[in-house]
Each structure stands twice: as structure tokens, then as C-alpha cells.
Amino acid sequence: MTRSDSRKGAKPKRKYTAANADRHELYQLAVQNVESEIDFVDETFQAMRKRKAERLREDFCGTGNTSCEWVSRRKTNIAVGLDIDADPLAWGREHNFAKLKPAQRERVKLLERDVLDPGPGTGKMDIVLAMNFSYWLFMDRKTMRRYFERVRESLVSDGVFFLDHFGGYEAYQEQEEEREVEGGKFTYIWDQQKYNPISGRVDCAIHFKFKDGTEMRNAFTYSWRLWSLPEIREILEEAGFKKTTVYWEGVDDEEDEEGFAGGNGEFEATEEGTADAGYICYITAEK
Ligand SMILES: C[S@@+](CC[C@H](N)C(=O)[O-])C[C@H]1O[C@@H](n2cnc3c(N)ncnc32)[C@H](O)[C@@H]1O
Structure with missing residues (x-):
């Protein structure tokens, strides 16, 4: 138990889910x-x-x-x-x-x-x-x-x-990359959805995945040029x-x-x- 856990009125540790996350x-x-x-x-x-x-x-x-x-x-x-x-x-x-x-x-x-x-x-x-x-x-x-x-x-x-x-060669690939955040409280997903080498346009999205199995898809989307x-x-x-x-x-x-x-x-x-x-x-x- 940490010191803050034992304090009167300490807030319960926050659990992120797709329903409550901002x-x-x-x-x-x-x-x-x-x-x-x-x-x-x-x-x-x-x-x-x-x-x-x-x-x-x-x-x-x-x-x-x-x-x-x-x-x-x-x-x-x-x-x-x-x-x-x-x-x-x-x-x-x-x-x-x-x-x-x-x-x-x-x-x-x-x-x-x-x-x-x-x-x-x-x-x-x-x-x-x-x-x-x-x-x-x-x-x-x-x-x-x-x-x-x-x-x-x-x-x-x-x-x-x-x-x-x-940049780097992976920047041109259509792929997803995952990373745990806040000691594993949620997962950040960087999704390079589509790359058009003719225009240089790449469509990307950020998704978040939570420990309870829920997901927030397309929390942010961007279309930009590489x-x-x-x-x-x-x-x-x-x-x-x-x-x-x-x-x-x-x-x-x-x-x-x-x-x-x-x-x-x-x-x-x-x-x-x-x-x-x-x-x-x-x-x-x-x-
Ligand atoms: C990738 S987010 C970056 C947010 C923040 N700067 C950061 O470092 O994380 C891009 C932001 O640019 C804003 N944006 C897009 N076009 C813009 C424009 N022409 N002028 C001002 N803001 C713009 C969007 O509304 C969005 O909030």
C-alpha cells in the first residue's frame, strides 16, 4: 500500500475505458x-x-x-x-x-x-x-x-x-504500431491506413485500446503529406x-x-x- 492509498479520502485509481475516457x-x-x-x-x-x-x-x-x-x-x-x-x-x-x-x-x-x-x-x-x-x-x-x-x-x-x-522507411508502410501508456493503463495505436506514393498523401488515425477490452477507434484522424x-x-x-x-x-x-x-x-x-x-x-x- 502506498502512502496516498492510506490517506483518508484518497481517490480510487483511475481505470480508463472507452466509455469514460476523454x-x-x-x-x-x-x-x-x-x-x-x-x-x-x-x-x-x-x-x-x-x-x-x-x-x-x-x-x-x-x-x-x-x-x-x-x-x-x-x-x-x-x-x-x-x-x-x-x-x-x-x-x-x-x-x-x-x-x-x-x-x-x-x-x-x-x-x-x-x-x-x-x-x-x-x-x-x-x-x-x-x-x-x-x-x-x-x-x-x-x-x-x-x-x-x-x-x-x-x-x-x-x-x-x-x-x-x-521519416524512415516505415513511414511509407501501411501499418499499425502499438504502445502501452501510463504503465499499461491504456494502449495507443498509430495507424498508417493508406499511403498514395503519387500524391504523397497518407491517411492516419489514432485509436486507443483499454484493459477492459473496449476500444476508441479513430479518436483522431489526419490526412497529410509525407x-x-x-x-x-x-x-x-x-x-x-x-x-x-x-x-x-x-x-x-x-x-x-x-x-x-x-x-x-x-x-x-x-x-x-x-x-x-x-x-x-x-x-x-x-x-
Ligand atoms: C496533429 S494536431 C496537433 C496538436 C498539437 N499541436 C500537438 O502538438 O499535439 C493538429 C491540429 O492542427 C489544427 N489545424 C489544422 N489546420 C489548421 C490551420 N490551418 N490553422 C490552425 N490550426 C489548424 C487542427 O485543428 C488540430 O488541432
Whole structure:
């Protein structure tokens, strides 16, 4: 028995099922690691610019979890999250804002906006983030370039745009990948349902499976283009960014039963990647 179990009024341990689970909560637990993402962004900006960033914009922010993490780091930090969908924004204001102190809450805004036309109050940023590959929702080069140009205009003169990227030969396969979350309380399933090599379009879905055998199918669905790293760097340069850098993940010391070693969570700037089955990396683009 743990100490909290013996406390009077301790809450029973939560059991997730398809009937009681909240898809936004599951997403945050399974997909995001906002602490390590903000560690990377904050440290990389400081190393690059020899100053601390303050104003951060989170594009495609969904529930604004990353924005909330940013304002909780320093009293001077300000965050603006943009998303086109009112539903995750409302969820984030209700649940993620509740975890912040009142003074922190005053320094974060979640706005229902299209990142292609961000509008007032979204400029003069030290940092703009486009994470979890959301910018891949733009399927053609012209729109992607227009988005990157809008981001560049929104940055201060030494501002930095941070993006993530995934690839590797498994990214092109129609397959499902499962991972247990929260010590096995539920299973996250990433489903690459259909890939069209002619358009580059991939249809993906996130499903969740629970210990009681129930499932939440298609909790989230995305259709996006599988862009390659050199394509994205070229478009960033065409949009006017002076310099782009790729940060590749180091390899874990331990291997699984099949002899594969995963990433170690440490990202280093390099021009030499490896032909991995699957990789996730970061890109920075300097104004
Ligand atoms: C893959 S989710 C990413 C959520 C979150 N950023 C994360 O890191 O987990 C993509 C989000 O982008 C939003 N979105 C799609 N097109 C958009 C647009 N043109 N402008 C703003 N948000 C958009 C969707 O509503 C959705 O919440």
C-alpha cells in the first residue's frame, strides 16, 4: 500500500475505458511530452541567440498544452496558441489552464485562428512552434511556402522557427504500431491506413485500446503529406529563412529483443542522419 492509498479520502485509481475516457486527455498522455519539447526549444534558442526567449507562438496548438508549459517556466514568458478548431481550444482552456496559477494564466492566450492568416496579436515572436508534424496538413508546396512566409513575418529579427519531422522507411508502410501508456493503463495505436506514393498523401488515425477490452477507434484522424526533410528545408529557404539546422536523435544504449535500439531523447545538430526504420527529428529555421 502506498502512502496516498492510506490517506483518508484518497481517490480510487483511475481505470480508463472507452466509455469514460476523454480523447484529449489520452492524446496528451500518449503523444505529447511538452516538458522535454520545451527543454529542447528553450535550451536551443538560448545557445543560438545568447539570450532567453520570452514570446512563443504555438501553431496548430490543439489543447495548448505546450503553451501552458511555456508560461509555467518563467515569469517573463508569454504564449499564444493558434488552432482552427474551437473544440480542443475549449478543452485546453478548461483543463490545461486549470493547472496554471492565476498569474501564469494571464500570460497565455489560445486563439481560434488559421495559421495561414494569423491576424492581430500573433507577431513579434521570439519562437514559433509547429510540432507533431501538423504543418504536413498543407499538401502542396505553394501553401507550405505561404505558411512559412507567414511564420517568418511573425518573428522578431533574431526569432527562430522550430518544427519537428518524422521519416524512415516505415513511414511509407501501411501499418499499425502499438504502445502501452501510463504503465499499461491504456494502449495507443498509430495507424498508417493508406499511403498514395503519387500524391504523397497518407491517411492516419489514432485509436486507443483499454484493459477492459473496449476500444476508441479513430479518436483522431489526419490526412497529410509525407514531406521529406530536404523538401522542407528547401521550402523554408525559399520562404526567406537564412539558415536551417537539423537536430538528429542519439541512440539508446539498450537494444530490444530484435536488436533494435530506440532514441535516447538527446538531439544534436548534424548533416549526417542514419537510414533508420523510423526517426523523429527537429528542425530550426532562423529568420
Ligand atoms: C496533429 S494536431 C496537433 C496538436 C498539437 N499541436 C500537438 O502538438 O499535439 C493538429 C491540429 O492542427 C489544427 N489545424 C489544422 N489546420 C489548421 C490551420 N490551418 N490553422 C490552425 N490550426 C489548424 C487542427 O485543428 C488540430 O488541432
